[in-house]
Amino acid sequence: MSKDFWHNAVQTVQNWLSPTVSSLSDVSTTTPSDISGNVGDVQEGSATKEANLTAEQQGSEQNAEQVEAACCPPPRWMPIAWNELGVSEIAGPETNPRVMEYHEASGFTWARAQNGETPRLDDSRSIDAWCSSFVTWVLKQAGYAKNKLADDPFRARMWHDSWPHGVNTGRPIYGCLGVQKSHVGFIVGHKEGDPNTLAMLGGNQSNTVKVSYYHKSKFKGFWVPDDYPHACCELNVYTGRAANGDGESTR
The missing domain is CATH 3.90.1720 (endopeptidase fold (from Nostoc punctiforme))
Incomplete structure (x- = not known):
């Protein structure tokens, strides 16, 4: 892989997680297995955030439905x-x-x-x-x-x-x-x-x-x-x- 590829990968990790690579000079000493592990963590973290967001949106929609129902429920009679x-x-x-x-x-x-x-x-x-x-x-x-x-x-x-x-x-x-x-x-x-x-x-x-x-x-x-x-x-x-x-x- 080119040096630019590893540079971009490290930047992605630094944007989502606590920095594990302090500078570009660390690229030369960072192994592909290290990078893939970090990228995997990023993907897992991203998926968790999306799941949490989806749950929050669903909760908001349910609350909205409850408010609407409370405002005018079907007359039980x-x-x-x-x-x-x-x-x-x-x-x-x-x-x-x-x-x-x-x-x-x-x-x-x-x-x-x-x-x-x-x-x-x-x-x-x-x-x-x-x-x-x-x-x-x-x-x-x-x-x-x-x-x-x-x-x-x-x-x-x-x-x-x-x-x-x-x-x-x-x-x-x-x-x-x-x-x-x-x-x-x-x-x-x-x-x-x-x-x-x-x-x-x-x-x-x-x-x-x-x-x-x-x-x-x-x-x-x-x-x-x-x-x-x-x-x-x-x-x-x-x-x-x-x-x-x-x-x-x-x-």
Whole structure:
């Protein structure tokens, strides 16, 4: 090997490690085995630095993901709500046991007679509207105790008027409760090209659990439980099937 080659090799070692060769005059007394050993140390040290850097970058990326998740985690109640899609009331004196579970969760006990019939708790009469009972059942299934819910949670408007452990987000976000004058459900998106038309997954929407569109102006407020981090939550376009809620019965 030429003297220039060994000179460059020594310079590389000196740049990365504590100097083992003090001057160029040492080149003449440095053996090829000495140099290769030092260069090997340099390569190993370089690989270790790269590994440490990669680990640090990965750690930063994971932290960023954790911060983002903490800022707006998936609402834990929404998979439960989606799983009820299609549950419907039964017309006449018969009842759907699932809808009656919703009523039981909310404490709904209205059993008044209607049109001369025997007083009973039902799922299909207008006085037995179950949209708010559905919301209550979903939140209870998600782990929220009765004292964390709205007062009289079988009444839709109470999620806006009297929910001590609720927070008004001031804007629609995924999974929030959209509260109207006499209806409530979970906001799941907005119509493509129209952010003022909101898609809501709710019970008793034309007598079933389904997604329907409602204009933003119909809502009194948008609420989430006060333990849910929502500062950076947004609302995306809803791409599934939805009915026009303006013409639907919610009673």
